[in-house]
Amino acid sequence: MLQLKDIKNVYFVGVGGIGMSAIARFFKYEGLNVAGYDRVSTVLTKELESEGIDIHYDDDIKQIALNYQHKESTLVVYTPAIPQEHSELKYFIGKGFDVRKRAAVLGLISQGMQSVCVAGTHGKTTISSMTAHLYKQSAVGCNAFLGGIVNNYKTNFLHDAHSRVVVLEADEFDRSFLHLKPHLALLSAMDADHLDIYGDAETINDAFLEFVDKIEAGGVLLHKLGLPVGEVSDEIEVFTYSITDNADFSAHNIRLVDGLYHFDLRSPFGIIKGLKMGVPALVNVENAVGAIGLALLGGVEGDEIKASLPTFEGIRRRFQYRIKSDDLVFIDDYAHHPEEINATLNSVKAIYPDSHITVIFQPHLYTRTRDFAEGFAASLDVCDRVLLLDIYPAREMPIAGVDSSLIVKYMKNREVELVSKADIFKVLIGRKMEVVLTLGAGDIDKEVPLLEEELNVFISNK
Known part of the structure; x- marks a missing residue:
């Protein structure tokens, strides 16, 4: 197995993934040769190319540059979303290269650093990004590998040569977070998800408990109040956070001022009065309480x-x-699980209580749609109107009887339509529009700038 000091070239199979791209940026920052494959060109892959990372979009061994074919100096990183029959991945494995999953590489990079790890079936990207920002703007500083592009920094990778702290988004998919060794860990949610990987809710719950067991002696667990974390080692401290209950870290005197929330924070470190959010939504107050807790503890x-x-x-x-x-x-949002959709829509309704709300939702994965069709229906029923796109399959093959109409079957709201991406704008403007949301984790993001442009033209012509 290669050591970090021996690596000169890093090749990524699936470089455009949000987690993969952060690691690619790290190695590029370290001065190594970085290249890779991805299935489609996206905003993110174009950004990587502009930063000097070579990317091609065909599964073609011939497009692997010569310097990445020296196994004594080349590390190959792949995402579990890549199928094992992928020809480039098979080539590297067959030739005896050092081939590692993204999560294992993240664990390798973070060795010897003070890891601040944020886990949970939802909320982890926002909380880890907020946490990284709070550290970055302090004397403590931090490095960070995040699951989203932070608007402040226009990247998902932060570097600070003077800080030993690294903030990591700890992804439960494929048990990736079990490669990490947290010093401080936050657990935001333990809802059933990724049942194509785990099989049932009990198994994913066990994986989160195993993650908690990975916290190093002398470390800290901060979890949302009420999560079933079970018995925790006496060698770590445990704290809770919440916005509605009497947790160790809690928000009080929450008020909405010009569309943004203000609140006071109570914690074991005392009270911080007059905190102001820079981003909207009540769910982000709860995310902020968790992030502030991690920052104070660090x-x-x-x-x-x-x-x-x-x-x-x-x-x-x-x-x-x-x-x-x-x-x-x-408003555009990544929400792709019923609980995430609930949180987003509740936040919208709190800000715009009297407005007509239209949601355009693209379900993500056949298995998730199959497993949570009733949950999706219940969460979307609070809207006035729903436009459903086809399921985004990602890594999956179709499942008989599973399509977007399965969600419609369970909905009580009759103001729901199945639409193609090409017809979104045409269908949308045919009815009342006040607040419009696009939701989903697939390729709906490609439609967002187009829809924004069309809606701006529509508004200007009214």
Whole structure:
């Protein structure tokens, strides 16, 4: 197995993944040769190419540059979303290269650093990004590998040569987070998800408990109040956070001021009064309480937090305003699990209680749609109108009897239509529009800028 000091070239099979791209940026920053394959060109892959990372989009061994064919100096990184029959991946494995999963490489990179790991079936990208921002704007500083593009920094990778702290988004998919060794760990949610990997809710719950067991002696677990974390080692401290209950870290005096929330924070370190959010949505207050908890536990001062929290500009595709005018509000969000959709829509309804809400939702994965069709239906039923796109398959093959109409079957709201991506705008403008949301983790993000442009033209012509 190669050591970091021996690696000169790094080749990524699936370089355009959000987690993969952060590691690719790290190695590029370290001065190594970095290249890779991805299935499709995206905004993110174009950004990587502009940063000097060579990418091609055909599964073709002939397109692997010569310097990446020296196994004594080349590390190959792949994402579990890549099928094992992928010809480039098979080539590297067959030739005896050092081939490792993304999570194993992240574990390797973070060895010897003080890892601040954020896990949970939802909320982890926002919490880890907020946490990284609070550390970055403090004397403590941090490095970070994140699952979203932070608007403040226009990247998912942060580097600080003077800090031993590394903030990591700990992904439960394929048990990836079990490669990490947290010093500080946060657990935001333990809902059933990725049942194509885990099989049932009990098994994914066990994986989270195993993650908790990975916390190093003398470390800390911060978890959302009420999560079933079970018996925890006496060698680690345990704290809770919440916005509605009497947790160790909790928000009080929450009020909405000009579309953004203000609150006071109570913690074992004392009270911080007059905290202001820089991003909207009530769910982000809860995310902020968790992030602030991690920051305080890691040595960030309360005054530093109070100054930096309102400067956090959010994450690409996390409750991101695309249009905010008197005529129309258009919000884009990554929500792709029923609980995430509930959180997003509850936040929207709190800000716009009297507005007509239209949601355009692209289900992600056949298995997730099959397993949570009723949950999706219940979460979407709170909207006034729903437009459903076809399922985004990602790594999966179709499942007989599973398509977007399965969600419609369980919906009580009759203002629901199945639409193609090409017809979104045409169908959308045929009815009342006040607040419009695009939701989903597939390729719906490609439609968002197009829809934004069309809606702006529509507004200007009214």
